[in-house]
Amino acid sequence: MNKQLENLLKLNLEDILKVAFQPIYSLDGEIKSYEVLSRFYNKDNDVISTIKVIKFLEKQDTIHELDFLILKKIEKYLKDGKKIAINISPITILMDEFLEKVNLLKCNLSNLEIELTERGDFNYKKLITRINQLNKLGIKVVMDDFPMKNSSLETLLKTQINKVKIDRSLLKDINCPLGKEVYKGIVSLLKTMKHEITIEGIETKEQFDFIKEIGVNFVQGYYMGKPILENELAL
Known part of the structure; x- marks a missing residue:
């Protein structure tokens, strides 16, 4: 972490954060919901690496500040009836303050x-309880980056996870027959478990045609639509 970035992040997060909205589509091209993406800019409007910001906040044990800020920013869109997906750190989810917020x-x-992306150290049993609590509130919980984390399958078996998002990195392997069969196997497993499935990272017509052929619930990626800035998302 360079000193310039560290000094910048000591400022109010709200001053450097902008949110964008990545459309999530059904296979027939209808926008069903949006995923919130964090974007960071300095006072000269230069882009700051989102990954570096998140890693710094996690190191400082202040990632919850970002999560709570984004939750506050999207409230008006939720109130308007838009379906919004937000990536929340497991550490934040486990805070009592999170349920209050x-x-x-x-x-x-x-x-x-x-x-939900299972990264960092956290109480796994408590996370299972919290996921079920969120379900009771009517909130859908999505397993992100499946199956890239060690405990993803265990979490699916032990909790009321509603949706699963397959990691974008697996799409690069569908250019070979074995890669296609592995991908189909993952989708088949999730269908057997009765989970709704979102495919992320679709960037080409070939990828979209393959996904449409095997059949899933939702898709997202630059091939269908790029992220929309907050001022472009009509209330």
């Missing part, structure tokens, strides 16, 4: 989806 949202909580 969620319950204070003035919106229909069924419009909120929480994308």
